[in-house]
Amino acid sequence: MKHAGRRGWALWFVGLPGSGKSSVAKAVLEELRARGHRVEHLEMDARRKVYFPSPTYSSEERAKAYDLFVEEAASLTQQGLGVIMDGTAFRLAMRHAARQRMAKFAEVYIRCPLNMAMTRERSRPGGLVMAGLYEKALDRKRTGRQYPGLGQVIGVDVPFEEDPGAECVVDSERMNVIEARDKVLAFWDAWSRST
Secondary structure, eight states: BOOOOSSSSSEEEOOOOTTHHHHHHHHHHHHHHHHHHHHEEHHHHHHHHHSSSOOOHHHHHHHHHHHHHHHHHHHHHHTTTTTEEEOOOOOOHHHHHHHOSSSEEEEEEEEEOOOHHHHHHHHHOSSSOTTTHHHHHHHHHHHHOTTOOOOOBTTTOOOOOOOOTTTTEETTTTOHHHHHHHHHHHHHHHHOOOO
């Protein structure tokens, strides 16, 4: 296995839940590994359960989870590793913190309209994330009904803050996973060689 470049780097795949960021991140990860690069994969949904075994998804917990996520990625890049980060990162401040902590960092924004993200998320099986996330958040907003374990839902309760300076933007409404992967890899090929 070879290190991608001489120093560590991180690509953070961000976007709404259901935007396709995990699918694209995994496709990019698989291709980079197939090329012989040593790349670590950090998924916020999985890491949150390590940081907080019984997550409440409160604002404070979410902020701390993202701080720990960035710290973990930064530690890996300092070891000379490539890191694929997969997490919504709805606040610009979260991504700016990552930029400040890592010498070689890029944001891959998976742009997706909310209605499409909701449709995709609806068909996602439960697992690390609550199934029916958007439907439950909308029902809570309409009726006041509470769902245990359902925190603020990005796109419904809290907006996703777009970064006009995102290094790579993928329009998942117009691209399938393979096209999105290829766009990110074309970006990565040039970016990973730059200083």
